[in-house]
Amino acid sequence: MSLRALIAAATLVLTARQSSSDVPHRITGDVQRGQQTIVRLECGVCHVIPGIPGARGRVGPSLAAYRRNVYIAGRYPNLPEVLVRFVRDAPSLAPDTAMPSIAMSEREARDIAAYLYSLE
Amino acid sequence: MSEMRLPSALHAAPGSGAELLSELGLVLYCGAGIIFIVVVALALHATFAKPSPAGTRAWIVGGGIVFPLLTLFLLLNYTLAVGSAVAALESGTALQLLLDCFGIDAQKRIPPPSPGTMRVHVIGKQWWWEVRYEIVRGDTSTAVLANELHLPVGEPVELLLTTTDVIHSFWVPSLAGKVDMIPGRTNRLILRANTPGLYRGQCAEYCGGQHALMALYVKSQPRREFETWLQRQARSVTRPDDAFLLAGYEAFFKGTCPDCHTVRGTPATGKSGPDLTHVGSRYSLAAGTLRNHVGTMAGWIAGAQDIKPGNAMPDSEIYTGRELRALAAWLGSLE
Incomplete structure (x- = not known):
């Protein structure tokens, strides 16, 4: 494959990704920081999370391809603001959830949500 | 509790036995x-220099x-002196002389235990550490905790090390050398750190499937802070x-938790698992495996076998989501 063809192919792939990530999962968070926060808070104790070492918990659902989930916890629309709230304080949305309210800042929650939306 | 700054295990804490060992190394x-280097130089010289028979006998x-005799004699005495200083043996005159000869001054020696020395029993288990402080000499039942040890800064603390199952080895690299924990025997180790700090320890003798996840934290802190901590424990x-929290307390007794765990002041008096009376105050869960917060607590209760397969704690699968959260919150509140 020539260099030109390679660049063309890469551009095609990148633009395709771009268009699929526009709506509705737009979030102001840092994916890399989100990944670090997930490691630090050890979310992997309960969840399978691609890209997080040792994250193979079965207590909660797998978060693989999270971006494609239509519902959060099978119940709430998977929208950025809803996800941010759920990550930080799940019981305030779902009183019967097993997921505790975890101490973190708004920014950390946004970063985590951004990371989850990077999982396709 | 979530922020832990740990020094490298290669860094010996000032005033600890590890400092002497590190100098020895x-x-x-x-x-x-x-x-x-000298041997290589001599070998090159012997190969390339013009042969001369003079002084052969003197070289040999x-x-x-x-x-070799002189070097080995000096090294042997030096290692013995370091061993004595680290093991806190009584300083007789000959030993004193040996220690002085090799420049191990009184500041660096770990003093032998006096009648007032704090005694702590550390019992190795698969795969965690039970820690019992003797607040009153001979009584090991009042302050019992797990996977964590606190020391007053600058004071020697005598550890009595044993095990109830297989051989483990107690090793906090920044503070002292390894000491084995052997069934039916009690080994002694004196720990001392001259500066406040947090250190990590690790089982250093293979003890089964989760040996790698058998760690503990040692915190040295000012005397007053230490006493407050111990009284609370x-x-x-x-x-x-x-x-x-009451819902969590009730969930604890609804499950099988009290069969293995003690929470002093409640009807829970199980003996085979860690005492949970002040579990919320600890740095880690599952012997240094997880940080300690409400999320990891809930995850550990419901998925202990995912996190540390084969350990004695089963996955608790009987709780509703709310009960699990309440249980984790109640345990976390026990500081």
């Missing part, structure tokens, strides 16, 4: 390096007998008033 490595006797807990 340095002397051995540098000495071996110098001898190696000097380099082959006198030098000795306290019992009471039934909570808050409705959510």
Whole structure:
């Protein structure tokens, strides 16, 4: 494959990704920081999370391809603001959830949500 | 509790036995390096220099007998002196002389235990550490905790090390050398750190499937802070008033938790698992495996076998989501 063809192919792939990530999962968070926060808070104790070492918990659902989930916890629309709230304080949305309210800042929650939306 | 700054395990804490061991290592490595260079130089000289029969006997006797004898004699005494200083043996006159000869001054020696020395029993288990402070001499039942040890800064603390199952080895690299925990025996180790800090320890003798996840934290802190901490560890807990925490308390007794765990002040008196009376105050869960917060607590209760497969704690699968959260919150509140 020539260099030109390679660049063309890469551009095609990148633009395709771009268009699929526009709506509705737009979030102001840092994916890399989100990944670090997930490691630090050890979310992997309960969840399978691609890209997080040792994250193979079965207590909660797998978060693989999270971006494609239509519902959060099978119940709430998977929208950025809803996800941010759920990550930080799940019981305030779902009183019967097993997921505790975890101490973190708004920014950390946004970063985590951004990371989850990077999982396709 | 979530922010932990740990020094490298290669860094010996000031005033600890590890400092003397680290100096010993340095002397051995540098000495071996110098001898190696000299031997290589002599070998090159012997290969390339013009042969001369003069002084052959002196080289053989000097380099082959006198030098190794002298070096080994000095090294043997030095290692014995370090061993004595680290093991806190009573300083008799001969020992004193030996220690002085090798520049191990009184500041660096770990003092032998006096009648007032704090005694702590550490019992290795698969795969965690039970820690029992003797607040009153001979009584090991008032302050019981797990996977964590606190020391007053600058004071020697005597550890009595044993095990109830297989052989483990107690090792906090920044503070002291390894000491094995052997069934039916009690080994002694004196720990001391002259500066406040947090150190990590690790089981250093393979003890089964989760040996790698058998760690502990050692915290050295100012005397007053240490005493406050110890008094709190000795306290019992009471039934909570808050409705959510009470739901957690009830969930604890709804499950099989009290069969294995003790929470002093409650009907829970299980003996085979860690005492949970002040579990909320600890740095880690599952023997240094997880940080300690409400999320990891809930995850550990419901998925202990995912996190540490084969450990004695089963996955608790009987709780509703709310009960699990309440249970994790109640345990976390036990500080």
